[in-house]
């Protein structure tokens with residue numbers, strides 16, 4: 484049994500990680516580990532970077548093809564896709580967000596890991612409202628890009 488099946492919480496050991504070069508370019512990380520019949524991520528990608536053997540297989544990202552556009556982030560009904568990028572000494576995490584209030588660009592927010600634990604502060608860089616899933620890009624410490632997976636707006 485895999486660790487996340489006992490804890491319910493994924494870790495970076497559960498999926499393929501990009502290289503540093505790929506992180507500088509920006510890539511989508513698909514934190515999708517259960518074989519369920521689902522594939523909107525495949526159809527959403529404008530460059531064909533996401534593939535699946537069949538509808539019940541796990542999706543696979545070609546990190547070299549991915550252009551970090553973030554379209555798959557909003558397409559995933561499981562909120563399982565994130566785009567990560569290293570930009571100089573900072574990191575950018577683009578994540579799906581379905582809570583209220585919606586943050587504004589420039590706002591300082593708390594950044595949370597997969598367990599919902601606070602990992603520090605981030606600055607919102609971009610907010611795209613497209614249906615009920617809002618796509619938020621937050622700037623964080625570059626060492627946190629594989630850990631930050633949610634935000635909490637300060638009220």
Ligand code: SF4
Pocket residue numbers: 510511527528529530531532533544548549550551552553554555556566
């Ligand atoms: S971020 Fe854009 S290019 Fe990369 S896998 Fe997602 S949809 Fe495709």
Ligand code: SF4
Pocket residue numbers: 513514515521522523524525542558559560561562563564
């Ligand atoms: S859309 Fe999301 S849940 Fe569905 S296969 Fe793709 S990554 Fe997994």
